[in-house]
Amino acid sequence: MHRRILAPGALAAASVLLAIPASAASHSPGAPGIGDAYYPAYGNGGYDVSHYDLRLKYQPATDELEGTATLLARTTQDLSRFNLDFLLEVSEVRVNGVKASFEASGEHELEITPKTPLAKGSAVTVVVRYRGVPSSKEAYGFTSWHRTPDGGVGANEPEAAWWWFPGNDHPLDKATFDVSVLVPDGSQAISNGTLQSTSSRAGWTRYNWRSNKPQATYLATLAVGRFDVTTGTTESGIPVVNAYSKDLGDNYGAARASIERTGEIADWLSGYFGPYPFNALGGYVPNTTTGYALETQTRPFYSPRQFAGGTNTSLVVHELAHQWYGDLVSVAEWKDIWINEGFARYAQWLWSEHEGEGTAQEIADYVYASHPADDAFWTVKPGDPGPENQFHLAVYDRGALTLQALRNEIGDDAFFAILKGWPRKYAHGNATVADFRTYAEQVSGKPLAALFDTWLFQPVKPAGPAALDASAARRAGAPERPESWRKIAATNTVHEHGHGHGHGLEGADTH
Known part of the structure; x- marks a missing residue:
């Protein structure tokens, strides 16, 4: 309640000020956005989350989700109120055990006013009770919850969390996760990290998943459905859990033949990027109508149609490369997306070399020659593409060309030292394009x-x-198409998230 006091004279005004406790006077609302230029309303100011505990119940037949989310956070300012990013119906919020008032605002904001203001630097526990039908919710005209014949899936970039848990939805605020999901017997719940336990009672089974390393909110995933689950261990000892929808039809074999090589590919990538950074691995293919893949931490999401043309290990390479470039080291702002996509694409080029299907240089020559000077491809700036071009093909292919140009400029020793050292330097943190340039200069000793x-x-x-010396193919005319190109290009088709606020129509299917 706002009360306006009309009091003549400075003395009266001073007496009003004295009536306000000094501690409360300095408290102010946390910002409704974290400060990202591309997505001003994404994330929130005033606090940092360290852990999410999500206790959920999901009914696949009706797409009904109910949950209790417990957030452990610390305030970064004196807070009178703060926001979470969330879309479902909230029945109760408690802050440090005490009921708080709350209201929905904007496209996806939950405004919470604690009973007592929060001092800067204090530990805060927020409990949110909620329920709803995720597939019925839209923000900015789209949904990031995918309804499937046997359940539902939360997976999208740059946003998916709002549809299934409340949070601080920006890569700058990473946290660990416990995700506990109750589903009817016969369904499974797949999430990130390691499966800690399962238990069944009265026709329902609870799955308890844990991600013990900091994870961006968009990299958290939930999939409920009927899956064939395979388990194994990589040569380096990392447990692998893969899941395939039972109704993938003709795509089942190609999907499984690709994703079952996850452990092998992760071990191979560690030769370039350093030790695999997490304690779990895998991938899952739900029966969605989507056309993209996403590097959800430790367990990438794949769409069935990506295997319509047969196996595609290049796609698996891309999503697993993101575990270092995108997941271990995340963007500071979404404009830094090249740090994710240019490197994951370049990993595909290195895999092509490994498979004897075209060297990185041959692919670079081919990409460079494929786009004439007047092609709109060259007008997109991978270092700051704008929200409408965040997933444009140029961010991937011109982004990878940048790395080949760097490799040719500084030599293989320095280049591969950078590829391995960068994830170590910024492990579990965030970085910018400018940070990468600085680091590359430090390692190479070159401007x-x-x-x-x-x-x-x-x-x-x-x-x-991109090469210092034109290849023989260029001297002879247009470069030949590398053998690996079909598989690489299979991850380049129209970006089909179905919403245009931040996704280019010519983007890549691969995140």
Whole structure:
């Protein structure tokens, strides 16, 4: 309640001020956004979450979800109120055990006013009780919850959390997760990390998953359905859990033949990027109508149609490369998306080399020659593509060309030292494109501002090939199409999230 006091004279005004406790006077609302230029309303200010405990019950037949989310956080300012990003119906909120008032605002904001203001630097426990039908909810005209014939899936970028749990939805605020899901017997619940336990009672089974390393909210996933689950261990000792919807039809074999190589591919990638950073691995393929994949931490999401043309290990390489580039080291802002996508694409080029289907240089020559100077491809700036082009093909392919140009400029020793050292330097944190340039200069001992500006920020086709020396293929004419190109290009088709607030229509299917 706001009360306006009309009091003449400075003395009266001073007496009103004195009536307000000094402690409360300095408290102010946390910002409704974390400060991202592309998505001003995403995330929230005033606090940092360290852990999410999500206790959920899901009914696949009706898509009804009910849950209790417990957030452990610490305030970063004196808070009178704060926001969470969330869409479902909330019945109760408690802050430090005491009931708090709350209301929905904006497209996806839950405004919470604790009974007593919170002092900066204090530990806070927030409990939110909620329920709803995720597939019935939209924000900005789209949904990131995928209804399937046997259940539902939360997986999307840059946002999916709002449809199934309340949180601080921006990569800057990573946290550990416990996800406990009760589903009818015969259904399974798949999430990130390791399966701690399962228990059954009265026709329902509870699955308890744990992610013990910091994880961005968009990298948290939930899938409920009927799955064939395989388990194993990589050569380096990491447990692998893969899950395949029982109704993938003709795509089942190709999906399984691709994703069952997850452990092998992760071990191979660790030779370039350093030890695998988490304690779990896997992938899952629900029966969705989507067309993209997503690097959900430890357990990437894959769409069935990505295997319509047969196996695609290149796709698995891309999503697993993100475990280092995107998951272990995350963007500081969404404009830094090149740090995720350019590197995951380049990993596909290295895999092509490994498979004897075209070297990274041959692919770079082919990509460079495939886009004439007047192609709109060159007008997208991978270093800051804008929200409408965040997943544009140029972020991937021109992004990878940048890395080949860097490799040619500084030599293999320095280049591969950077690929391995970068994830270690920023492990479990966030970084910017500028941070990468600085790091590359430190490791290589060379000034690289001009190279990065040319390849990442100029809206024109860079002069000269990505190679220092034109390849024999170029001397003979147009470069030959590498054998691996069909599989790489299979991850380049129209980006089909079905919403345009931040996704380019010419983006890539692969995140």
